Amino acid sequence: MNSQNFQLAKSFVHESYVKQAEQSRKGREKLIRKLLSNRKLSKDGWDEVTIRLFLQEIASMDSNNFIGNVGAGEREARIFSNIVRERNYGLGHGIGRSGDIGAIQPKAAGSSLLAKLTDSLVLDAMRIAGLKSIKSALVVPVATGMAMTLVFLALRTLKPRATKIILSRIDQKSCIKSIQAAGYEPVIVDNQVVEDEARTDVQSILNSLESDRILCVVSTTSCFAPRAPDDVVAIASLCQSFGYVFHIVNNAYGIQSRQSNNWIELASRKGRVDMIVQSTDKNFMVPVGGAIVASSKVDYVKNVAQIYPGRASAQIHIDLLITLVQMGQSTWQELLKEREELFPVLKEELSKIARRYGERLLDTPHNPISMAMTLDHLESKGFSVEFFGSMLFTRFVSGTRVVSRNNNNKKVCGIEFPNGFGAHCTNYPHSYLTAACALGMTRKDIEIFCTRLEECFQEAYEKLALQKKEEYL
Numbered sequence: 001m002n003s004q005n006f007q008l009a010k011s012f013v014h015e016s017y018v019k020q021a022e023q024s025r026k027g028r029e030k031l032i033r034k035l036l037s038n039r040k041l042s043k044d045g046w047d048e049v050t051i052r053l054f055l056q057e058i059a060s061m062d063s064n065n066f067i068g069n070v071g072a073g074e075r076e077a078r079i080f081s082n083i084v085r086e087r088n089y090g091l092g093h094g095i096g097r098s099g100d101i102g103a104i105q106p107k108a109a110g111s112s113l114l115a116k117l118t119d120s121l122v123l124d125a126m127r128i129a130g131l132k133s134i135k136s137a138l139v140v141p142v143a144t145g146m147a148m149t150l151v152f153l154a155l156r157t158l159k160p161r162a163t164k165i166i167l168s169r170i171d172q173k174s175c176i177k178s179i180q181a182a183g184y185e186p187v188i189v190d191n192q193v194v195e196d197e198a199r200t201d202v203q204s205i206l207n208s209l210e211s212d213r214i215l216c217v218v219s220t221t222s223c224f225a226p227r228a229p230d231d232v233v234a235i236a237s238l239c240q241s242f243g244y245v246f247h248i249v250n251n252a253y254g255i256q257s258r259q260s261n262n263w264i265e266l267a268s269r270k271g272r273v274d275m276i277v278q279s280t281d282k283n284f285m286v287p288v289g290g291a292i293v294a295s296s297k298v299d300y301v302k303n304v305a306q307i308y309p310g311r312a313s314a315q316i317h318i319d320l321l322i323t324l325v326q327m328g329q330s331t332w333q334e335l336l337k338e339r340e341e342l343f344p345v346l347k348e349e350l351s352k353i354a355r356r357y358g359e360r361l362l363d364t365p366h367n368p369i370s371m372a373m374t375l376d377h378l379e380s381k382g383f384s385v386e387f388f389g390s391m392l393f394t395r396f397v398s399g400t401r402v403v404s405r406n407n408n409n410k411k412v413c414g415i416e417f418p419n420g421f422g423a424h425c426t427n428y429p430h431s432y433l434t435a436a437c438a439l440g441m442t443r444k445d446i447e448i449f450c451t452r453l454e455e456c457f458q459e460a461y462e463k464l465a466l467q468k469k470e471e472y473l
Helices: 003-009 015-038 048-059 082-087 109-129 144-156 173-181 202-208 232-241 258-270 280-284 298-307 315-356 376-380 385-394 443-472
Strands: 136-140 164-168 185-189 192-194 197-199 214-220 246-250 275-279 291-295 370-374 401-403 410-412 415-417 432-436
Touching (some): 048 315, 109 315, 136 298, 164 173, 164 202, 315 370, 376 385
Antiparallel strands (some): 401 432
16 A cells, blocks of 8 residues: 555544554554664564555565466475465575575575575674674574585685584584585594583693694583583684684573673684584574574685585575564563573572482583583482483473583494593593573473472482382382
């Protein structure tokens, strides 16, 4: 509806009613105009009607939605199911072109606009969260591990003789696979246990940097306790001093942590941070399947866009754009603040439970998202800590991880990890259970989780008592 059509509508409906409707429409148009002009999150989130209107307008810009359009090619965004069409708002062309995921599609002006706008809003959200030095962000429709592979492939042209990548040990298979998938040999540097915390072995990384075949060092800022986030400032300084050694930060769910972002910013000032990679689902509460490659170096992000083969699905961009405009600055900031405030609450509640059952919360002061409590006392009584984790899962508690100090040697992606895989270091002295206070967790979630955790402890000790009684009889 434009001004002319509203004027015509007055011949059917009373003028005052039409005028009111026109004012409402102009209000929504103003929101859209401001978004396209500023390329930043609006102060307050949009209502669903405005979001749907905007997406429908964007979709109408794609050729498959033109009135009277006839497609004569092999890729014409034909969609058989109306359910699928509605779920994607008729945006069927995807994003990018065969040589560049960031390229504009002639047949898909709307989808291209969607992709560019989403990148801009993500960049603004990251800056609000504390990553002020970031100048470019690219949303890619692959999860964090595969996004890391794209980054390594993009760097290959800048250092073609390199054959190895240094990884400060993080016990997640995707981190190792991302290196191998790019055709590089992972050089894994074990962490050092300082009190309860597994911390970066900066000296060993320095020793490994002596090879001229090193492409980059991969550090991690968001990880499961008792591992601490890597000392990204020290690593950035090392990479800077060695010249042409890139520094890639796996910031998987670190955007939500002000502390993690502060470390990255400091590392960027003290040394080099070439690219950071983070998950869309963990940081922005959208379905799994997307990642964000960001950097203060715009050309590096362009290199990643150009290494992506073929077009890509726009589904991640649709989900992310909807979420960000519905959040707005205010809700995004509230979510970040709420997570930060709830972290010490979860920590205190877990400490109380630990003390009641002869355990303790591990001291991991550098980890701002994850925490861990020992299961040593329970294990010493002969109870399987792995089974304890299963007990939680059957009570509909997901996301916790149990690691036993009695794990046998494991081989992961062809690499031997002595005395288990999961603790991020060799011979960690405790068995433990992890929990995370991540974005979107509520106070109610903490209460229910702690209640069910206590139920598991009670049941475990009841089983042990029954077993002891049976053995006595």
